[in-house]
Amino acid sequence: MAKIIVVTSGKGGVGKTTSAAAIATGLALRGKKTVVIDFDVGLRNLDLIMGCERRVVYDLVNVIQGEAGLNQALIRDKRVDNLHILPASQTRDKDALTQEGVEKILETLTKDFDYIVCDSPAGIERGAQLAMYYADEAVVVTNPEVSSVRDSDRILGLLASKTRRAENGQEPVKEHLLITRYNPARVDHGDMLNLDDIQEILAIDLLGLIPESEAVLRASNQGIPVTHDNDSDAGQAYTDTVSRLLGEKVPLRFHETQKKGLLSRMFGGGRR
Amino acid sequence: MSLNVDRASMAFSFKGGMLPMTVMELTSADPERIREQLAGKLSQAPAFFQHTPVVLSVEKLDEPHLALERICAVCRAHKLLPVAVRGGSDPVKQSAWALGLGWFPPQEIKPRVLESVGNEAPVERVADEAPPAAIKGGRIHRGTVRSGQQVSAPEGDLVVVGSVNAGAEVLAAGSVHVYGALRGRALAGIHGDHDAGIFCRELHAELLSVAGNYKRLEDIDPQLLGRSVEVQLSDDQLTIVSLT
Numbered sequence: 048m049a050k051i052i053v054v055t056s057g058k059g060g061v062g063k064t065t066s067a068a069a070i071a072t073g074l075a076l077r078g079k080k081t082v083v084i085d086f087d088v089g090l091r092n093l094d095l096i097m098g099c100e101r102r103v104v105y106d107l108v109n110v111i112q113g114e115a116g117l118n119q120a121l122i123r124d125k126r127v128d129n130l131h132i133l134p135a136s137q138t139r140d141k142d143a144l145t146q147e148g149v150e151k152i153l154e155t156l157t158k159d160f161d162y163i164v165c166d167s168p169a170g171i172e173r174g175a176q177l178a179m180y181y182a183d184e185a186v187v188v189t190n191p192e193v194s195s196v197r198d199s200d201r202i203l204g205l206l207a208s209k210t211r212r213a214e215n216g217q218e219p220v221k222e223h224l225l226i227t228r229y230n231p232a233r234v235d236h237g238d239m240l241n242l243d244d245i246q247e248i249l250a251i252d253l254l255g256l257i258p259e260s261e262a263v264l265r266a267s268n269q270g271i272p273v274t275h276d277n278d279s280d281a282g283q284a285y286t287d288t289v290s291r292l293l294g295e296k297v298p299l300r301f302h303e304t305q306k307k308g309l310l311s312r313m314f315g316g317g318r319r
Numbered sequence: 320m321s322l323n324v325d326r327a328s329m330a331f332s333f334k335g336g337m338l339p340m341t342v343m344e345l346t347s348a349d350p351e352r353i354r355e356q357l358a359g360k361l362s363q364a365p366a367f368f369q370h371t372p373v374v375l376s377v378e379k380l381d382e383p384h385l386a387l388e389r390i391c392a393v394c395r396a397h398k399l400l401p402v403a404v405r406g407g408s409d410p411v412k413q414s415a416w417a418l419g420l421g422w423f424p425p426q427e428i429k430p431r432v433l434e435s436v437g438n439e440a441p442v443e444r445v446a447d448e449a450p451p452a453a454i455k456g457g458r459i460h461r462g463t464v465r466s467g468q469q470v471s472a473p474e475g476d477l478v479v480v481g482s483v484n485a486g487a488e489v490l491a492a493g494s495v496h497v498y499g500a501l502r503g504r505a506l507a508g509i510h511g512d513h514d515a516g517i518f519c520r521e522l523h524a525e526l527l528s529v530a531g532n533y534k535r536l537e538d539i540d541p542q543l544l545g546r547s548v549e550v551q552l553s554d555d556q557l558t559i560v561s562l563t
């Protein structure tokens with residue numbers, strides 16, 4: 048039985064797709080059989096971040112509408128053995144997703160995989176609710192700004208009521224906070240909310256903190272999830288995040304401004 | 320994203336709100352008897368009858384069919400504006416709609432249990448004008464009340480063990496106690512109880528209201544923000560007192 052994890056946020060552009068790709072990759076690198084599903088029908092870009100856009104033939108909607116089998120639509124990742132991608136459709140409209148269709152797909156996948164990672168569209172409407180409905184765990188992606196925190200709060204309310212677990216009175220969806228695009232210098236300046244403020248408002252466990260990083264941009268342009276970039280701050284932060292998701296205790300990094308030591312000042316080092 | 324629709328291009332937006340509303344609890348379905356009583360009231364308190372919106376509650380009536388149109392006409396003739404009907408049979412509901420009135424389900428008697436909240440955006444609700452009942456049947460909510468959620472104690476006090484976040488709304492017939500930060504809207508004494516109060520550990524409220532007397536965030540003395548406070552009515556004035 049796979050664990051179903053939804054990566055969600057309410058707000059758009061906060062790093063959901065980046066995080067879904069990075070976490071799925073990290074889980075697969077740790078030997079977990081993982082599939083990552085793009086629920087953002089009409090705006091698909093998970094396949095770009097995963098670097099498999101040229102290999103898309105069939106997509107989620109094709110499978111739901113019976114035009115292709117699940118195995119025909121699943122794309123095997125080039126870099127990691129245990130990783131598969133189920134892309135979204137670029138052309139169909141959002142209503143093509145049905146609850147029964149999604150349930151059937153997840154039911155089938157859950158037998159073959161350890162983890163199913165669902166990349167949610169933005170918003171709090173149908174698409175986002177479908178992506179979260181069957182989740183066992185949720186990674187709530189939040190940027191250090193007021194509007195993003197507010198939207199995450201709204202999503203947490205939905206997770207507590209509009210999910211299968213909530214409706215069946217089962218143990219609630221396990222909620223994790225993932226803060227992304229964190230820029231300690233701007234936080235120190237007071238331009239952005241700090242870690243403690245965000246945690247205090249949202250009142251859920253912190254799964255990870257991903258710094259604002261050039262490496263993410265580079266990774267998405269190359270179509271290689273940033274988790275593969277072991278030398279980068281964002282890559283390491285996602286690796287830490289995955290370890291915590293697997294239940295390990297890993298100290299938090301990248302949340303404070305680097306105190307430049309003598310050596311790094313001399314050699315201009317530091318984090319890329 | 321749908322949440323960020325350009326404000327300038329919108330013709331309207333929906334706002335949650337709690338409006339004080341008079342409920343006219345019918346104990347007779349006879350338009351003539353209603354007319355007589357209204358005529359008497361009108362001479363006693365003419366100020367009240369200024370096209371006052373009322374909700375016709377028919378919960379206490381046992382008739383499947385009502386002369387709703389005639390009852391409404393009688394009300395209007397006495398400068399009361401029926402805006403909705405509460406309770407009644409399905410035919411009553413249908414005829415309310417046919418008359419362009421809203422319909423509310425009968426006021427449920429909430430069991431005294433700890434329950435988690437529903438998730439609809441704060442919706443417009445109607446508060447009863449009934450005299451405050453003795454404080455009973457309160458409610459304890461554990462956990463954060465989040466943006467878009469509404470938690471209410473239609474009878475008695477509401478205790479929130481956690482914070483009330485911006486965009487959330489908590490309401491009670493009695494007092495509202497928040498053992499955490501109050502960042503959203505808090506309404507105490509929603510049925511008109513002037514003795515109700517609001518208590519919180521950390522004040523950042525978007526709105527504070529006791530028995531319909533309210534203050535918005537921008538009306539609150541900034542010195543009090545972040546403080547542990549008590550909000551009470553004195554002489555119909557909402558006063559906020561620091562508890563620390």
Ligand SMILES: Nc1ncnc2c1ncn2[C@@H]1O[C@H](COP(=O)(O)OP(=O)(O)O)[C@@H](O)[C@H]1O
Nearest residue numbers: 059060061062063064065228257258259260263
């Ligand atoms: N940690 C980060 N540092 C810098 N840029 C980031 C980071 N995370 C995401 N981004 C950028 O933000 C934009 C939105 O990211 P994306 O993952 O597509 O968000 P969403 O799926 O929530 O809409 C992309 O351009 C992405 O490269």
Ligand SMILES: [Mg+2]
Nearest residue numbers: 063064087167
């Ligand atoms: Mg996305």
